[in-house]
Amino acid sequence: MTMMLTGTTPTPLPLDQMKPWNSARQMLVCTSVTDEAPDVKTFTFAVEGGGWFNYMPGQFITVELRAKGGDLHRTYTVSSSPSRPYAIAITIKAQPTSIGTRWMFENVRSGSRVRAYGPSGHFTLSRNPGKKYLFISAGSGITPMMSMLRWLSDCAPDIDVVFINSARRPEEIIFREELELLAKRMPNLSLGFLPEARSVASPWAGLMGRIDRHKLSMLTPDFMGREIFCCGPDPFMRAVSAIVRAEGFDMGHYHQESFGATSIAETVHKQAREIVLDGKPTGVTVSFLGSNEEQVCEPGKTILETARAAGVRIPAACESGICGTCKVLKRSGEVVMHHNGGISDQEINAGYVLACCSRPTTPVEIEA
Ligand code: FES
Structure with a gap:
């Protein structure tokens, strides 16, 4: 059974009759847009086709913005509580110079369908409980x-x-x-x-x-x-x-909560140089199984860069190993991955890697 959407009003089913939101397969549907303060709005979403939201308070989601000139991905912190799992909300302050916040304010209305990924992030009391x-x-x-x-x-x-x-x-x-x-x-x-x-x-x-x-x-x-x-x-x-x-x-x-991308990006590039200097990967093949494409990954390049060179689309936001948007399943091969918290140990053990900060050291096969 699924949660039915009547217009924009979902009819909720018991949680045990629905599965948690799967961002790889399910879009979000905006159920309301609320003014909170000058230039601040809360966007609340339900899972299209039914589902509930499983996350830790303090995490963020990555929203895909269909901007002119191509899709962009922006991370927004969740303001709702997982104790109310039928909906998820993000609260955004409009920034005059931000394409992302402008796009959200101008385009997302009640009933809008939005692609998003996550939730991700380690800034949560669930990981650091206190008295x-x-x-x-x-x-x-x-x-x-x-x-x-x-x-x-x-x-x-x-x-x-x-x-x-x-x-x-x-x-x-x-x-x-x-x-x-x-x-x-x-x-x-x-x-x-x-x-x-x-x-x-x-x-x-x-x-x-x-x-x-x-x-x-x-x-x-x-x-x-x-x-x-x-x-x-x-x-x-x-x-x-x-x-x-x-x-x-x-x-x-x-x-x-830190999105210090500059220093992290510098670290990632330093690591890339180190990998090249080590002389380990010298042009290994990356096979993108879902797209039936192959591309040689140049030394020091990431799987994400290689995917782009092959015309294979992998969503990405921070490109620094933080947000988890670029998570892909690695079917075979070895990579060196220096992430910054965007992936859990369980996910790594299950074979997932972050494409933006993973550099192949052998031929690899990726589900993308
Ligand atoms: S794009 Fe954020 S972790 Fe890769």
């Missing part, structure tokens, strides 16, 4: 925190959480009303909003300004004893990590 949490974010960095808090409110509502969000102005605090409602339901949830500037639209009488040691201590006097999750622009994350590090915080309990 007490500090969720600290700036701007749209609030989205993974919201997923984790929604999950805790359903599954562990008594847990001790301090939730801090920094925004430019009070009206730009995303999810503010829902957070205030959650604080009434969760007896040990403490909220700390930190706008940087006042505004006529939304008067503010609380603490203001950029995060520093003094404000962090006022909002979380016991931050040294908490599992800390931090997400936001790089300067914000650098400031928070510098504050807690200077206090002697055990950084094994500090986690931040």
Whole structure:
């Protein structure tokens, strides 16, 4: 049996009568688009043809954008909770220079079909559980925190959480009303909003300004004893990590969401040079079984680069081994793969590799 879509309104079946979303085979259908704050919208999706969403709070999905000039892939953090598995939501702030956010705002409506991949990512309390949490974010960095808090409110509502969000102005605090409602339901949830500037639209009488040691201590006097999750622009994350590090915080309990593609890309290219200098692969054949294509992989090139040279389409987003979008099944042969968390040990044991950071050392056969 499957979940039937009537227009855009799904009729849910019990979970045990459906399978988890398989992004290799199933599209998503947008069920709603909601305004959250100025230039911020939440896009909620169901599985086309029926299914439920199996993920960890804080993970992200990769969305395929049908932009002019070819498909693009962009990663967006999930803001919904896996405790409500019939739907998945991403919350996006429009960025004037971003093709991806513009495309989403202009093209995705209730009823739109969207191809997406995942969920992926290691920024989740499921991998780093604590007895007490500090969720600290700036701007749209609030989205993974919201997923984790929604999950805790359903599954562990008594847990001790301090939730801090920094925004430019009070009206730009995303999810503010829902957070205030959650604080009434969760007896040990403490909220700390930190706008940087006042505004006529939304008067503010609380603490203001950029995060520093003094404000962090006022909002979380016991931050040294908490599992800390931090997400936001790089300067914000650098400031928070510098504050807690200077206090002697055990950084094994500090986690931040990072898409530091530049340094990772440099590492990947360095590794590529090393492979060439080692003289190991010298033009090995990559067979793309699903496309019935073969292509010689030049020394130091990845499976993704080889696929492109052969005209074989493998979806990719970060191209740095982070997002997991380019995961493919390797049927035979050996590769050197230097990933950055985009693939699990179980997937590697099952034969999967990330095409963007895997370099063949023997002829390989790939399902693509
Ligand atoms: S494209 Fe992101 S892991 Fe390969």
